[in-house]
Amino acid sequence: MNLTNYLVLATILFTIGALTVLVRRNAIVVFMGVELMLNAANLAFVTFARMHGDLTGQVVAFFVMVVAAAEVVVGLAIIVAIYRTRRSASVDDVNLLKS
Amino acid sequence: MTTALGGLPAVLTAAGPASAVAPADGALGLAWLLVALPLAGAAVLLLTGRRADRWGHLLGTATPVAALVVAVAMWVALLGSSDRVRELELGTWLPGGAFSVDLGMRVDPLSMTFVLLVTFVGSLIHVYSIAYMAHDPHRRRFFAYLNLFVAAMLLLVLADSYVLLFVGWEGVGLASYLLIGFWDHERPNAVAAKKAFVVNRVGDIGLIVAIMAMVAVAGSTDVGVVHEAVGAAGEGWATLIGLMLLLAACGKSAQFPLQSWLGDAMAGPTPVSALIHAATMVTAGVYLVVRSGPVYEAAPTALLVVAVVGAITLLFGAVVGCAKDDIKKVLAASTMSQIGYMMLAAGLGPIGYAFAIFHLLTHGFFKAGLFLGAGSVMHGMGDEVDMRRFGALARYMRVTWVTMALGWLAIIGVPPFSGFWSKDRIVESAFAVAGTWEPWVFGTVALVGVGITAFYMSRLFFMTFHGTRRWDDGTGVVPGGEPTGRVDHPHESPALMTWPMIVLAVGSAALGGALAIRGAFTTWLEPVTGHVEHHEPVLPVVAIMVTTFLLIAVGVVLAWRQYAAAPVAVVPPRGSVLTRAARRDLYQDAVAEAVLMRPGQYLTRSLVFADRQVVDGAVSGVARGTAGAGELLRRLQTGFVRSYALQMVVGIVALVVVVLAVRI
Numbered sequence: 031m032n033l034t035n036y037l038v039l040a041t042i043l044f045t046i047g048a049l050t051v052l053v054r055r056n057a058i059v060v061f062m063g064v065e066l067m068l069n070a071a072n073l074a075f076v077t078f079a080r081m082h083g084d085l086t087g088q089v090v091a092f093f094v095m096v097v098a099a100a101e102v103v104v105g106l107a108i109i110v111a112i113y114r115t116r117r118s119a120s121v122d123d124v125n126l127l128k129s
Numbered sequence: 130m131t132t133a134l135g136g137l138p139a140v141l142t143a144a145g146p147a148s149a150v151a152p153a154d155g156a157l158g159l160a161w162l163l164v165a166l167p168l169a170g171a172a173v174l175l176l177t178g179r180r181a182d183r184w185g186h187l188l189g190t191a192t193p194v195a196a197l198v199v200a201v202a203m204w205v206a207l208l209g210s211s212d213r214v215r216e217l218e219l220g221t222w223l224p225g226g227a228f229s230v231d232l233g234m235r236v237d238p239l240s241m242t243f244v245l246l247v248t249f250v251g252s253l254i255h256v257y258s259i260a261y262m263a264h265d266p267h268r269r270r271f272f273a274y275l276n277l278f279v280a281a282m283l284l285l286v287l288a289d290s291y292v293l294l295f296v297g298w299e300g301v302g303l304a305s306y307l308l309i310g311f312w313d314h315e316r317p318n319a320v321a322a323k324k325a326f327v328v329n330r331v332g333d334i335g336l337i338v339a340i341m342a343m344v345a346v347a348g349s350t351d352v353g354v355v356h357e358a359v360g361a362a363g364e365g366w367a368t369l370i371g372l373m374l375l376l377a378a379c380g381k382s383a384q385f386p387l388q389s390w391l392g393d394a395m396a397g398p399t400p401v402s403a404l405i406h407a408a409t410m411v412t413a414g415v416y417l418v419v420r421s422g423p424v425y426e427a428a429p430t431a432l433l434v435v436a437v438v439g440a441i442t443l444l445f446g447a448v449v450g451c452a453k454d455d456i457k458k459v460l461a462a463s464t465m466s467q468i469g470y471m472m473l474a475a476g477l478g479p480i481g482y483a484f485a486i487f488h489l490l491t492h493g494f495f496k497a498g499l500f501l502g503a504g505s506v507m508h509g510m511g512d513e514v515d516m517r518r519f520g521a522l523a524r525y526m527r528v529t530w531v532t533m534a535l536g537w538l539a540i541i542g543v544p545p546f547s548g549f550w551s552k553d554r555i556v557e558s559a560f561a562v563a564g565t566w567e568p569w570v571f572g573t574v575a576l577v578g579v580g581i582t583a584f585y586m587s588r589l590f591f592m593t594f595h596g597t598r599r600w601d602d603g604t605g606v607v608p609g610g611e612p613t614g615r616v617d618h619p620h621e622s623p624a625l626m627t628w629p630m631i632v633l634a635v636g637s638a639a640l641g642g643a644l645a646i647r648g649a650f651t652t653w654l655e656p657v658t659g660h661v662e663h664h665e666p667v668l669p670v671v672a673i674m675v676t677t678f679l680l681i682a683v684g685v686v687l688a689w690r691q692y693a694a695a696p697v698a699v700v701p702p703r704g705s706v707l708t709r710a711a712r713r714d715l716y717q718d719a720v721a722e723a724v725l726m727r728p729g730q731y732l733t734r735s736l737v738f739a740d741r742q743v744v745d746g747a748v749s750g751v752a753r754g755t756a757g758a759g760e761l762l763r764r765l766q767t768g769f770v771r772s773y774a775l776q777m778v779v780g781i782v783a784l785v786v787v788v789l790a791v792r793i
Contacts, residue, residue: 051774125768 036077043070055120057109061102068098150353153215153236156206160217160234160287162199163244167192168280174273182269186262189272190255193279197248204241213238213656216289223292228348235289235352239657242486243286243409243416246493250408251279253629257501258400260625261508271311271398278304282409286416291340291350294417298336298381301410302329308405309397321393328390332380336417339373342366356423364428371424371431374417375438382414382468385442389717391465392449395457399504402457407464407500408493415471415489419482422658426478436476436567440574443469445715447581451588452711454701455514456503459589460496463540466578467492473571474555477562482658483651484558488551490650491641495539495547498633502533505622505630506593510600511615516592517699523594525619528627530594532634537590539637541583541681547641552579557673560666568667579677583684591693599699608696 043066050063072091079087113119153160170192174185181188207213214237222232234240255275262268281300288294306329310322343350346366347358359367378384383391394406405411418425418435425432446466453459471489474481507514509526523530539546542553556579560572597608600617621627644650651658666673703709710716765776 048778052771052778055771121770124770127768 033077033081037074040070040073040077043067043073055122057112057119057121060121061105061109064105065098065102068094150214150216150235151212153217153234156202157210157215157236158217159199159203160236161219163196163203163248163283163287164280166196166199166280167276167283171273171276171280174269174276179269185269186259186272189269189276190252190259192276193248193252193255196279196283197245197252200241200244200248203236204245207236207238207241228344230290230292230350232293233289233351234287236287237657238654239416239420239486240286242490242654244283246490247279247282247286247409250493250497250633251275251282251404253632254400254404254408254497254501257403257504257626257629258398260623261400261504262398267311271308274304274307274311275401275404278308278405278410282413285413289352291336291343291352291355295336295340298377298413299333301405301413302326302333302381305329305394305401305405305410308401309394311397311401318396321390321396325390325394328387329380332377332387335373335376335380339370339377342370342373346370352420356421359424360427362427364430367424367427368431371421371428372434374421374424375431375435378414378417378435378472379438380414381417382411382472383442383465384414384438384468384472385445388442388445388465389714389721392453392458392461392714395455395461399457399500399507402461403497403500403504406461408497411464411468412471412489412493415468415475415485418472418475419485419658422479422482432476432478433567434476436473436562436571439469439472439474439476440571441469442466443473443578444574444581445469447578447585448707449711449714450585451581452704452708454517454712456506456516456519456589456593457500457514459516459585460500460503463582463586464492464496466582467496467540470552470555470575470578473575474558477558477571479659479661480561480664481555481558483654483661484551484554486654486658487641487644487650488548488555490644491539491547491551491637494633494640495536495637498532498630498637499536499540501626501630501633502529502536505529505626508622508626509619510617513600513617516589517697517701518600519593520596520599520697521594522619526594526621528621528630532627532630533590533594535634536637537586539641541586541685542579542677543681545642547637547639550641550645553674553677556677557666557670558664560668560673561664563664572667572673576673576676576680580680580684583681584688587685587688588692591688592697595693597696599697607699 047063047066047068047070050066051060054060054063072094075087075091075094077087079085079091109119112124116123170189174181174189177185207215215235217234217236219232219234221229223230255272258268258271258275262271265271278301281297281304283297285294285297285301288297306322306326309325310319313319313322340350343355343359346362347355349355349358359370376387379387391406391411395402397406425435443466446462446464446469450459450462450466453462467488471485471492474485474488505526506519506522506529509522509529510519513519535546539548542549544550556572556575559575560568562568562571599607600619601607601615603616603618701712704712713719
């Protein structure tokens, strides 16, 4: 199987994730978009590692997973906190700092 | 050696840089008392306040008298010693590593002469003031200021470094300011005081610059050290220091072009005019020039400028004196003119130094006497100063008349009165100075000055004491003019006022002759001024003398015909162009206003404008630009998270495109 296909898939997944972030209002869904982008990046890392016969890309993929896990914890906590105070999970409503 | 010094803490007998000069021991070690006594008097009078009102004038008079006693003791001690230049070290004043200023006093014939003049005339004027200021509610304050003046003046003449001299210099300026504006509830007096202060500041800049130059050249401000170093430093430095010292002298001594304040300074009480603006303070400039003789010796150009300034002021003051009707302003103009004589003499170099100081001494007596006489006339005439409102007062004020007559004869130079001995020597020296055109120009100016002096002083004397009565004696008839509505009862002043006048009149009559015997005074000053061989004048001495007498006679006769034999108008006639110019002090104020004040105001106004527009404009422009840029950038911050995300994506895509485009 041609390895390039994996890269194409990673690009498609990344684009879907980015569009989700840009288009959707619900913070949870936006979050899912971010996760999709991260995993697309992971897929690209692993593919390149395979292409070059070098394990560094696979190691980085593991780092990304760890960081993503931590980011999800913090991000979901923020979303819950915002939902409690503003009764909304829409990212467009979070504009208190705007004068 | 220092037994008489009592509690004085640090008398260093032979230490410091001035160790070449013999220390002041015995009675001479009391020099510090001269300054301390009047200073303590001023402090007590000012600090105790109204509680001292009853006895303040007595304490105020006692301190200069005590200083006079000390001065006489010192004088006797100095006369009995062969080494007549002494230094009293009182310790270090400003310790500053390589550069330090010692607190010391220089006792030599020059400073001793001044000390005696200041304490003697000062004491007499204090006594006079007791009666003159008797009805003034602020008499205690007046005596405090007078004491302050005496202390500062003595510090000025005794200082052994230019920095200490500067302290005294400013002290007399302050006292002068306070006393000119003593009756400052009237606006013109306060304005006159301010004018004197400001004009003096201009001169003080000269002294400050001179001191800076001395530090640069000699690394010291000690009089002796500076004088040695300046000779070695070259003519450029000496000329700079000399001209700057002259500027200072011009400010203090009311010499051209800084003469404008003296006439207005007559706003002060008359004893102040007598002591400060005639006898002592205004002669400090002459003292400074003579004291700095070695500097001028190394700078012939500066010396010539001194003589020129003296000659100009001599004629300036004399011309102004001819036109003024205010008796005190005539005397002020005359003071200016006589100090011009002293400056001229000092500017002649070593041959003139002794005569400058000699004239200063005799002038101190007769001019103080004349001022006290004027004060006595004012006292008897209800504070009137317009001579056109006097006339025929000789009958009513016998003592004032006689004492002023002696002062008048002394100042116009009639032998054998004091002024003759001193002024005649100056005229002679002016003709004897080295040079091609100098003896003729300076000699002629001095001679012409003698004639004009005789005219305006006779005018003052005749207008006041002779001629027709021009005041209302109660009959309501005033010959030659309208009555003022005020009836005058001219009367002689009390004994406390007449006695000082009598003493000064005796001095005016006899002092010059006594000191001129076998050149006693010149010999006495030799340790300071140096010995000078007699120079032959370009004209025979007899010719000069005869011309002098002729000019005096012409001046007196003219004044007699115009102001005693003929009736004097109460309303001043229009007069010639020169008279009108002289009445306005030869437009000195108008010139100063046009040349200095207006451009100065224009300069400050344009500086303010530049500050507002350029400096402030740049600063607030930057602030406004920053704020405007912030206002524009603010619009990008919408608060929508998704638009931020879009911006980031677009930015990253753009970056990637750029990076790839560069790669390919």
